[in-house]
Amino acid sequence: MQNEEGHHAWGRYNSQLQRIEIDNNQPSSMMSQTIIHEILHAIESNIDLGLGETGVQILSNALHQLGIGEYLLGSIDLARHLD
Numbered sequence: 001m002q003n004e005e006g007h008h009a010w011g012r013y014n015s016q017l018q019r020i021e022i023d024n025n026q027p028s029s030m031m032s033q034t035i036i037h038e039i040l041h042a043i044e045s046n047i048d049l050g051l052g053e054t055g056v057q058i059l060s061n062a063l064h065q066l067g068i069g070e071y072l073l074g075s076i077d078l079a080r081h082l083d
């Protein structure tokens with residue numbers, strides 16, 4: 001999976017489709033942080049909070065430390081292979 005700049009990415013937010021895509025081939029601890037990270041990008045694409053990439057990384061790391069990612073992984077229905 002690649003981001004809009006063509007770099008490798010574990011997840012990405014598609015604002016046109018309003019869809020978060022997550023690479024399945026990553027450890028679950030990493031996936032939980034990736035989900036938070038992409039959710040923050042999704043929120044920021046609708047409301048400009050001025051977080052930028054660094055702000056998203058800091059916040060997603062903090063929320064991950066609180067266990068939010070594990071909670072989300074256990075409570076969100078992840079669709080597989082939508083295309």
Ligand SMILES: [Zn+2]
Pocket residue numbers: 037041053056
């Ligand atoms: Zn990002």
